[in-house]
Amino acid sequence: MxxxxxxxxxxxxxxxxxxxxxxxxxxxxxxxxxxxxxxxxxxxxxxxxxxxxxxxxxxxxxxxxxxxxxxxxxxxxxxxxxxxxxxxxxxxxxxxxxxxxxxxxxxxxxxxxxxxxxxxxxxxxxxxxxxxxxxxxxxxxxxxxxxxxxxxxxxxxxxxxxxxxxxxxxxxxxxxxxxxxxxxxxxRGSISFFLTVKGVQGHTASSHRAENPAHHLITMLQKIISTPLDSGNEYFLPSSIQIPTFDISNPAVNVIPETARATINIRFNDQHTSESLIKWMQKHIDEIFKPLENASCTFTCDETGExxxxxxxxxxxxxxxxxxxxxxxxxxxxxxxxxxxxxxxxxxxxxxxxxxxxxxxxxxxxxxxxxxxxxxxxxxxxxxxxxxxxxxx
Ligand SMILES: [Zn+2]
CATH class of the missing domain: 3.40.630.10 (Zn peptidases)
Structure with a gap:
């Protein structure tokens, strides 16, 4: 040795x-x-x-x-x-x-x-x-x-x-x-949600024949970021919700886009799990999109740690x-x-x-x-x- x-x-x-x-x-x-x-x-x-x-x-x-x-x-x-x-x-x-x-x-x-x-x-x-x-x-x-x-x-x-x-x-x-x-x-744990909202494409001048996915996505995200998940506890800071991306990638100002996408990253404390947050996400989606006939929202997620x-x-x-x-x-x-x-x-x-x-x-x-x-x-x-x-x- x-x-x-x-x-x-x-x-x-x-x-x-x-x-x-x-x-x-x-x-x-x-x-x-x-x-x-x-x-x-x-x-x-x-x-x-x-x-x-x-x-x-x-x-x-x-x-x-x-x-x-x-x-x-x-x-x-x-x-x-x-x-x-x-x-x-x-x-x-x-x-x-x-x-x-x-x-x-x-x-x-x-x-x-x-x-x-x-x-x-x-x-x-x-x-x-x-x-x-x-x-x-x-x-x-x-x-x-x-x-x-x-x-x-x-x-x-x-x-x-x-x-x-x-x-x-x-x-x-x-x-x-x-x-x-x-x-x-x-x-803290970390989870990312990748959201896709699908609407109906159309002319901005004929919005009655279209359904703008961006509007519904914005409504949902506004609700999500304005409602804190928790206020933290003795050992943890409050869980944090961030929207790192929001994408429509529509080059034309006179076209209502067909899809809109966004990502949500959450750093969460011990009051949540990936499983509970997936349910939380689905609940927000249902609230906004269930009543809608021409727009829908789907998501995938990446759970990087509890x-x-x-x-x-x-x-x-x-x-x-x-x-x-x-x-x-x-x-x-x-x-x-x-x-x-x-x-x-x-x-x-x-x-x-x-x-x-x-x-x-x-x-x-x-x-x-x-x-x-x-x-x-x-x-x-x-x-x-x-x-x-x-x-x-
Ligand atoms: Zn190390």
Whole structure:
């Protein structure tokens, strides 16, 4: 086993240097596996396949056989760098310049994986391998694209093998202005509706022989956007309805068009599901179009994720306490549910899960970077969480 180095900055660099744009791995999982094996973890590779999708490799690692099981979940895959010449440094060079480390995946989320491995190393060095508890790593290579061969299947595999987790920390970049000021305990869901209204084409001067679909679509959309879905709750902002497209594509001012189209995108909280929103959409359509003889509305939809929430509990309390112990600040971290979806959605049905990681600043952007001092601080926070979790102070 070569190149074992638990320094969180050097380990982040080693991971960033693997060009692991989904579905490629290029050695990223090997680095994680080699380090964890060195610490006495048992490692199992879990390659999964699915028709019409890329085969993807994953890694499950664990140490200990009794006591509470604390899991860390993360992904080694990254999004493409885009135009490499736009980058200040080559995106997979992991260049350090001043107080920053640049590279695709440095923030999302290789530094977080490096920090948790490094914190685990410190913990085992201090307290030994026999700490009367279990630590597990759920590391996938399939998060950034369709995520069909990743965490969702790893959790099913664990269940089949009678592996249970008490709590799980997902290492997504969640911190905002300061390290540890934000923990995510859920995410909003997203659904898009693609509406087509069909009327009767005609001359604008003879509107009695035509039926303008645009007018009916506008009436319905006006009703939809003027009636809020909800007013939010303790953990979620109000659900948001947006109309990103409205298309008639009619080039002639004297023609009443035959069809009109629009898209509605909804970011919804835990008071709704895709299913309930499909019914809500149909109800609006029926109200406007059922009484009409010459106009009708049809739709298709794309459900990209349900909303979810893990109610704050033992884990978030312990995380908050550990963060303030390390940062010396007495500010409670915000328990948030904003942003896009994450793999926590596949874990929430198995155990209490929360997301905590480095500051969210440049993920998926050109010149993605992390501050070196943030890496050091995150490692300390993770270490403190592990110590507090297993009551080793
Ligand atoms: Zn991520």
């Amino acid at each position: 070569n190149n074992i180095n638990f320094d969180p900055i050097e380990l982040t660099q080693a991971l960033v240097r693997c060009q692991s744009v989904t579905p490629a791995d290029n050695g990223a999982l090997d680095i994680v596996e080699n380090h964890l094996t060195h610490l006495g973890f048992l490692c199992t590779r879990l390659p999964f396949s699915e028709i019409n999708y890329d085969d993807i490799d994953n890694l499950f690692s664990s140490i200990g056989s009794t006591g509470k099981n604390l899991a860390f979940a993360g992904h080694t895959d990254v999004v493409p760098p885009g135009n490499e010449s736009s980058w200040k440094y080559p995106p997979f060079s992991a260049t350090i310049d001043g107080d920053k480390l640049y590279g695709r995946g440095s923030e999302d989320m290789k530094s977080n994986i490096a920090c948790f491995i490094s914190a685990t190393n410190d913990f085992i060095n201090k307290h030994g391998r026999d700490f009367n508890g279990q630590i597990s790593f759920i590391i996938t290579g399939d998060e950034e694209k369709k995520a069909v061969n990743g965490t969702i299947k790893m959790m099913e595999w664990a269940k089949k093998n009678n592996i249970t987790f008490n709590h799980c920390i997902v290492g997504e970049p969640t911190s905002n202005k300061q390290m540890g000021d934000k923990i995510k305990i859920g995410r 909303s979810f929430l893990t109610k704050p509990g033992e884990l978030t309390t312990l995380m908050s306490k550990s963060i303030s112990e390390v940062t010396g600040q007495n500010i409670e971290p915000e328990l948030a549910t904003d942003g896009g979806t994450s793999d926590a959605r596949f874990i929430k049905d198995y155990c209490e899960v929360a997301e905590l990681g480095i500051r969210n600043q440049t993920l998926h952007q050109v010149d993605e970077f992390v501050y070196l001092s943030d890496i050091e601080e995150l490692k300390k926070i993770y270490f403190r969480i592990i110590e507090n979790y297993f009551e080793k102070n």
